[in-house]
Amino acid sequence: MFNVYNWYYFSHYLYQNKIPLLPKLISYLIRFIFAAWIPHTASIGKGTIFGYGGLGIVIHGRAVLGEDCHVDQNVTIGGTSKKREVPNIGNHVYFGAGAKILGPIKIGNNVVIGANAVVITDIPDGSLVVGVPAKIVKSGIRMQDYV
Numbered sequence: 001m002f003n004v005y006n007w008y009y010f011s012h013y014l015y016q017n018k019i020p021l022l023p024k025l026i027s028y029l030i031r032f033i034f035a036a037w038i039p040h041t042a043s044i045g046k047g048t049i050f051g052y053g054g055l056g057i058v059i060h061g062r063a064v065l066g067e068d069c070h071v072d073q074n075v076t077i078g079g080t081s082k083k084r085e086v087p088n089i090g091n092h093v094y095f096g097a098g099a100k101i102l103g104p105i106k107i108g109n110n111v112v113i114g115a116n117a118v119v120i121t122d123i124p125d126g127s128l129v130v131g132v133p134a135k136i137v138k139s140g141i142r143m144q145d146y147v
Contacts, residue, residue, distance in 0.1 A: 004034045004054035011040035030054070045069065045091065066091035066109065070143075074098045090125070092143040112146045 011026035023040035030038055036054035038044070045067030050057055056074035059065075063077050063086045071077075075095045079086040085104030093107055096115035101107065108125035117134040128138040128146070 004030060004036060004038060004050045004057075005044075005048055007034075008038045008040070008042075008044060012042075012044070015040040051097075060086045062086045063089070065089045066093065069093045069095070071095045072097040072099075072115075075100075077101045079103060094143050094146060110142045112141065112143055 007026060007030050011023040015023040027039050030036055034054040036050070036057040038054060038057060038059050039061040041061040042059050043064045045065055047068040048065060049070045051070065051072040057071055058076045058078060060078040066089055068091055069089065072095055074097055077087050077089070080103045083104050087101045087103070087105050087107065089101070089107045090109035090111065092110045094112045095101070096113055096117065098116040099113045099119070101113070101119045103120055105119065105122050107119070107123045108127065110126045111123050112128045113119060113134065114130035116132070117130050118132045119129060119134040123129055123136070126140050126142065127136045128141050129136050
């Protein structure tokens with residue numbers, strides 16, 4: 001029970017069932033205990049893994065992550081200051097350590113995002129992206145082959 005995803009899932013369940021105050025309190029406990037900001041308002045699919053206990057992970061409150069994603073330490077998934085939309089991420093996506101996913105973008109299924117990559121444009125299914133700003137270096141991949 002003592003992993004960051006289970007705490008998030010419990011707070012999100014309470015939030016969906018309109019139980020006041022407790023989901024926000026759990027979000028702050030996650031911040032304090034795990035040094036991560038994973039708010040109860042974000043939509044994170046089942047099977048998602050937060051590497052190293054979620055250390056340094058920041059996820060926007062309106063972000064959507066699909067199922068079976070793997071998020072390494074110090075990853076930021078957030079918006080930009082002038083746009084309301086935030087990232088929408090598909091299933092089976094791997095985020096390398098320190099990756100930044102910013103703005104109103106869509107990331108497809110079976111995508112691998114390299115360490116410290118800065119993603120600011122849409123990424124199609126089955127892509128491997130690296131760099132600042134992130135560029136596609138390989139297509140037609142499956143996340144399972146790289147993780």
